[in-house]
Amino acid sequence: KPSPLNGSHLSSDIHSNGLNSQQHFIPSLSGASTPASTASPGPVSAEVYFASHVAPKSLHENAEKIRSFVDRHMHEGRRVVLVTSGGTTVPLETQTVRFIDNFSAGTRGATSAEFFLEEGYAVIFMHRQFSLQPFSRHYSHSRNCFLEFMEADDEGIHVMPAYVDKMRTVLAEYRATQKAGTLLTLDFVTINDYLFLLREAAQIISKMDVNAMYYLAAAVSDFFIPADKMSEHKIQSGDGLLNLSMDQVPKILKPLVNDWTPKAFIVSFKLETDEALLPLKSRQALKRYGHQIVIGNILTTRKRVVKMITMDSESEIRLTAEEEEVQHIEIESRIVPELIKRHSEWIEDCGKHGRCG
Ligand code: 9Z3
Numbered sequence: 129k130p131s132p133l134n135g136s137h138l139s140s141d142i143h144s145n146g147l148n149s150q151q152h153f154i155p156s157l158s159g160a161s162t163p164a165s166t167a168s169p170g171p172v173s174a175e176v177y178f179a180s181h182v183a184p185k186s187l188h189e190n191a192e193k194i195r196s197f198v199d200r201h202m203h204e205g206r207r208v209v210l211v212t213s214g215g216t217t218v219p220l221e222t223q224t225v226r227f228i229d230n231f232s233a234g235t236r237g238a239t240s241a242e243f244f245l246e247e248g249y250a251v252i253f254m255h256r257q258f259s260l261q262p263f264s265r266h267y268s269h270s271r272n273c274f275l276e277f278m279e280a281d282d283e284g285i286h287v288m289p290a291y292v293d294k295m296r297t298v299l300a301e302y303r304a305t306q307k308a309g310t311l312l313t314l315d316f317v318t319i320n321d322y323l324f325l326l327r328e329a330a331q332i333i334s335k336m337d338v339n340a341m342y343y344l345a346a347a348v349s350d351f352f353i354p355a356d357k358m359s360e361h362k363i364q365s366g367d368g369l370l371n372l373s374m375d376q377v378p379k380i381l382k383p384l385v386n387d388w389t390p391k392a393f394i395v396s397f398k399l400e401t402d403e404a405l406l407p408l409k410s411r412q413a414l415k416r417y418g419h420q421i422v423i424g425n426i427l428t429t430r431k432r433v434v435k436m437i438t439m440d441s442e443s444e445i446r447l448t449a450e451e452e453e454v455q456h457i458e459i460e461s462r463i464v465p466e467l468i469k470r471h472s473e474w475i476e477d478c479g480k481h482g483r484c485g
Pocket residue numbers: 158159214231232233234235236237344345346347348349396397398399400425427430
């Protein structure tokens with residue numbers, strides 16, 4: 129039975145648009161979908177993917193920005209972290225009217241970026257367009273709208289006294305970051321934008337060797353419609369149901385770790401909704417890709433518990449109810465320093481793991 133898309137009932141005969149596979153996947157963020165008929169052919173390689181898809185128009189310009197950012201911070205002796213944040217979309221049409229999206233607001237990425245900046249890292253913040261960003265996230269449109277903090281009188285517009293201290297701190301950090309030039313923000317929308325930009329960035333950042341970290345917190349689609357199977361025009365609502373046939377997104381961590389940036393310290397996130405699957409899936413990712421650490425989290429508890437898994441260790445970071453609800457501590461304030469400690473060890477131990485510059 130085909131699944132309704134985002135709860136709506138988009139009905140269309142997509143076979144007339146060239147999507148004529150025998151497989152009908154239920155679209156999902158993570159790999160729990162089951163083909164309704166034949167076995168999955170598996171994902172295409174990253175190489176095949178890039179050869180058969182068109183790079184986003186902004187890629188060249190973004191590459192230049194990354195290059196000068198990396199050169200400058202390398203010269204100034206700073207470490208660089210690439211933080212990915214927010215969800216990728218999966219367009220259903222080339223001239224896109226509809227797309228599949230996911231829940232991610234980019235809280236993890238935006239919050240973590242602030243802590244990396246505080247610790248002296250230069251941050252390339254690669255985020256979904258309009259998702260949360262460092263600093264402005266405290267006063268975003270969806271949460272804490274800035275208007276709620278303002279008042280007007282005959283003399284002008286002011287921040288209400290109760291909010292001044294917090295806003296002063298955020299503003300000071302924001303201005304200091306701007307002055308230091310330690311934050312580069314780049315955006316993506318679709319899964320295709322994300323894949324091309326990540327590859328480009330990694331190939332440039334690789335010159336940082338062990339001094340680079342990757343913090344892959346974006347919620348990346350697992351399934352997509354390849355360019356050659358996508359309808360050019362808006363899918364028409366005929367008299368049938370909309371059956372979606374989607375391919376698996378290439379496993380990008382593999383070339384990232386092995387080819388594009390083999391010396392960097394790479395942290396990926398694993399998201400599950402079923403607690404029982406999380407350790408297994410996290411370990412599987414580590415083994416499959418050979419990177420340094422997987423941070424496992426469950427959708428509903430992601431703001432208060434994460435598991436840090438490496439090939440030879442497993443630990444947990446957990447906020448108490450008091451820390452979360454009364455002290456308003458953000459779990460990223462614990463995750464980031466722990467990772468920085470491990471990144472330092474990675475740099476010191478480069479002789480042992482053989483990936484020195
Ligand atoms: C995460 O697991 C992030 O922690 C969240 C953060 C997306 C849950 P929010 O943006 O949420 O703060 O609302 N990110 C990774 C998700 C993902 O797509 N991982 C892939 C997978 O699970 C591997 S790279 O297969």
